[in-house]
Structure formats: C-alpha cells, structure tokens
Amino acid sequence: MATPWQDADVIRLVKRLDRYRQTIFTFLDNPEVPSNNNHAEREIRSAVIMRKNCQGNRSGNGANVQAIMMSVYRTLKLRGLDPLDTIVSAMKSYVVTGSMPPLPEVKLSVN
Numbered sequence: 001m002a003t004p005w006q007d008a009d010v011i012r013l014v015k016r017l018d019r020y021r022q023t024i025f026t027f028l029d030n031p032e033v034p035s036n037n038n039h040a041e042r043e044i045r046s047a048v049i050m051r052k053n054c055q056g057n058r059s060g061n062g063a064n065v066q067a068i069m070m071s072v073y074r075t076l077k078l079r080g081l082d083p084l085d086t087i088v089s090a091m092k093s094y095v096v097t098g099s100m101p102p103l104p105e106v107k108l109s110v111n
Helices: 008-019 038-053 060-078 083-097
Strands: none
Touching (some): 038 060, 060 083
C-alpha cells in the first residue's frame, strides 16, 4: 500500500483498497461471511439464461424492462410466492380498481 505507484489505475485501486480495508476482508475474520459472490451469481443466473435464449435485449428500454421484471420475479419467489400468479393477480386488480394492490404478506423462502 505504501509503494509510490505511477500508473493512474493502480493509484485508484490502492486508494479504494485503503478506503475499504476495514470491510473488504471481513471474510477472513468472520467464517460466516463467504469469500465469493456465488450466491449473487446464482440469483441472477435465470435472467442471464433468459436473455441469452432470447438473443439478448433489442433495446435499452427492453433491457430496463427485463431488469425490473426479473427483480420483481426473484423478489416474489424469495418471499415464497408464485411470481406469475402474484403478478397476474396484481394486474387484474389494477385493471378493476385503477391502483395496485398492497404487497402480499411475506412467506420467507430459501429458494
């Protein structure tokens, strides 16, 4: 960290490591903190596969819509709800009432 670097990218990296040094290696002190982000990678895998199967998003707007829909889908699934049924039910309610229904009760799930 104390080496005087000349490369701007290395200097920026060293500054970042210094700024986050108290938390970046938490996994070394706490065995319950994973040293990788495999869980996060698995959480977004279905969205990546869907995008690949669809030949990618055709526009920036399409990418934004997919990101939002996948976020809603995964959140509902993690809450133990059937995403498709919940979204269809919410849309039906919106058509009838003109407003979205309240969020469903949380049923925690690990899937």
